[in-house]
Amino acid sequence: MSESAPDLGRSGVIHDLGYRHYSGVREGTPAIARTLFVTGLRHAYGLGRSGKSKVMPFLLLGMSLLPAAIVVGVVVLTGLGDLPVSYADYTNQTQLLVSLFAAAQAPVLFSRDLRHRSIVLYLARPLSAPMFALMRWLSLSLALLLFMLVPTLVLFLGALLAELDTGDQVAGLLKALVLQVLLATLVAGITGLISSVSLRRGFAVVGSVMVLIVLTGVVSVVQNIAAFEDADSASVAVGLFSPWSLFAGLADAWDAGVNTPAPVDGAWVPAYALVAVLLVAGCLLGLVARFRKVGSR
Amino acid sequence: MTTVTGELIGRTPVIATAGLTKHYGSVHALTDLTVDVGPGVTGLVGANGAGKSTLIKILLGLLEPTAGHASVLGHDIEQASQDIRRLVGYMPEHDCLPPDVSASDFVVHMARMSGLGASAARERSADVLRHVGLDEERYRPMGGYSTGMKQRAKLAQALAHDPQLVFLDEPTNGLDPAARTDMLRLVQRIGSDFGIAVLVTSHLLGELEQVSDHVIVLDGGRLLRSSATTDFLRQTGSLLVEVVGTETERDRLGEELARRGLTCRPRGSMVAVDPPPADLAAEGAAHDLIRDVAVELGLGLMRLEPDRGHLEDVFLEGGARV
Structure with missing residues (x-):
């Protein structure tokens, strides 16, 4: 190669640096998992995605906040001695909105990667299929929990503004929080599994609506009829078949301000809790199997 | 049968397999494959169904072998699959890009999924997208890309984390002759200029003649031959x-x-x-x-x-x- 003296007259020279290797820090699995979790949580609310994907989640959130704001206004202005609805019951009353949010947003986290097969690119990276499924489920669970918790906190602030007894309010809030966590994991597992199996968004939404809204409606009707016919244990047993009746049953048993058609007590309480936990575990196992299968194709 | 070719003697192979076998019921995707792969560009050639993709998926830990052992970059595929996946990049044969995301955003995300921090991921993605030849298009959603652009984006995500080895499964699939030549030149550059070992598959023999240092020929899941390209073209x-x-x-x-x-x-x-x-x-x-x-x-x-x-x-x- 010939060497020439540098041209001192020119100052701006564009260098093609060629390929540069990366010698910086490489994060471990926990940090990668956290990134996936945070990204998933943001995507559930349409953040970091297109403008129109933010419409649905925030519209639903606004709708679920509206009654809470009205309740707060009424309580503060009229000086009622107590909130007209308990924290846990508020979530129960707005279950249609929670169910719609889950049905609409689960496909974002559980269908897209499988439909477009980008799951293969994830599984060719450090995170394993179980870790991937777990993080996706945690993202949707937290998104759902926030969806339920925000109106609950609005109610709580209103109660504090109205100078209601703080001890009672905190106790009610904590009970509601525990129940909401359980409900969020349940609903996220169910809608996640449905979305990972039916990859067309429309089918996934319809499937989730069938399970969360239609099935819950049927369970509720049967529970009421059974209770009316004085078949209390039948009424309670039927409650095991829908996430919302599980939530209401546990709230009833725990005295969190939700009333079921027939009281849930005795051995039914651990049965409800066990079914809820098994349901979550089953959904998670199903998700892992599903991701593994699609990832290896 | 063991095949270690001349250029590998005295060096740790990038990939080593021993009796690797994968059977799906009565379908024998891979049978008793024993082969070593060295640095540089290695072509993996065979007709469709010869077991090329199966081999790559086993090496990545996406599939479990029915029998046999393999190691990639010195890590055993069964015990240290996660370590392997940290060090390698993979460009699958099929479409794997979400249509509503831009190549830029997608490659950044994939780099982060390989363990790069946010700013490092952005920097590397810009670099890699430039190297594969995606310019202004990188900010457009990938759904509107031509096949050639999609292949480039797929390649970019495989290189985003600066792997030591990349598996490129049929990178020229569906490309017109000009784009095919471009892609092959890029594959060659990855092996020589970038210093990344490449295992590239193709069902077209002539393509691999041009770019590989070494060629492995599979036929019906069995090793037909493995030797330096110059030996083939002796x-x-x-x-x-x-x-x-x-x-x-x-x-x-x-x-x-x-x-x-x-x-x-x-x-x-x-x-x-x-x-x-x-x-x-x-x-x-x-x-x-x-x-x-x-x-x-x-x-x-x-x-x-x-x-x-x-x-x-x-x-x-x-x-x-x-």
């Missing part, structure tokens, strides 16, 4: 001679050469001369003889070149063996 010792004129001139030359002790046969418009006998084996002796004969017969010599083998010949040889 000079057979035969010569090809072409003279001006028609078949008459060709035959005149052939007959005269045969009389002087060379074994000849016609091949198309040319005369193929078998490796010369001992008395003409000296360097250039056969060439001189052919030149002299052409002059004596008054024939215009158009071409005189060594006859090279082709990758295709491996299949012909292998076919005879099976």
Whole structure:
């Protein structure tokens, strides 16, 4: 190669640096998992995605906040001695909105990667299929929990503004929080599994609506009829078949301000809790199997 | 059967397999594969269904082998699959890009999924997208990309975390001839300029001739052959001679050469001369003889070149063996 003296007259020279290797820090699995979790949580609310994907989640959130704001206004202005609805019951009353949010947003986290097969690119990276499924489920669970918790906190602030007894309010809030966590994991597992199996968004939404809204409606009707016919244990047993009746049953048993058609007590309480936990575990196992299968194709 | 080729002796292989087997019920995707892969560009060639993609998926830990062992970059595929996936990049054969995301956002996200921090991921993605040749398009959703652009984006995500080895599964699939040439040149650069070991598959033999240092041929899940590309394209010792004129001139030359002790046969418009006998084996002796004969017969010599083998010949040889 010939060497020439540098041209001192020119100052701006564009260098093609060629390929540069990366010698910086490489994060471990926990940090990668956290990134996936945070990204998933943001995507559930349409953040970091297109403008129109933010419409649905925030519209639903606004709708679920509206009654809470009205309740707060009424309580503060009229000086009622107590909130007209308990924290846990508020979530129960707005279950249609929670169910719609889950049905609409689960496909974002559980269908897209499988439909477009980008799951293969994830599984060719450090995170394993179980870790991937777990993080996706945690993202949707937290998104759902926030969806339920925000109106609950609005109610709580209103109660504090109205100078209601703080001890009672905190106790009610904590009970509601525990129940909401359980409900969020349940609903996220169910809608996640449905979305990972039916990859067309429309089918996934319809499937989730069938399970969360239609099935819950049927369970509720049967529970009421059974209770009316004085078949209390039948009424309670039927409650095991829908996430919302599980939530209401546990709230009833725990005295969190939700009333079921027939009281849930005795051995039914651990049965409800066990079914809820098994349901979550089953959904998670199903998700892992599903991701593994699609990832290896 | 063990195959370790000359250029690998004394170095840790990038990939080593021992008796690797994958059976799906009665379908034998891969049977008793024992092969070592060194640095540089290695072509993995075989017809569709020969077991190329299966091999890559086993090495990545996406599929479990029915039997046998393998290691990638010194890590065992069963015990340290996660460590392997940190160090390698993978470009699958099929479409795997979400249509509503831009290549830029997607490659950044994938770099982060390989453990790069946010700013490092952005920097590397911009670099890599430039190297694969995606310019302004990188900010558009990938759903509107041509096949060539999609292949580039797929390649970019495989390189985003600066792997030590990349698996490229049919990177030229669906590309037009110009884009195919571009992609092959890029594959070659990854092996040479970027210093990343490459295992690239193709069902087209001719493509891999151009870019690989080493070629592994699979047929029906079995190893047919593994050796340096130069061995495949070895000079057979035969010569090809072409003279001006028609078949008459060709035959005149052939007959005269045969009389002087060379074994000849016609091949198309040319005369193929078998490796010369001992008395003409000296360097250039056969060439001189052919030149002299052409002059004596008054024939215009158009071409005189060594006859090279082709990758295709491996299949012909292998076919005879099976």
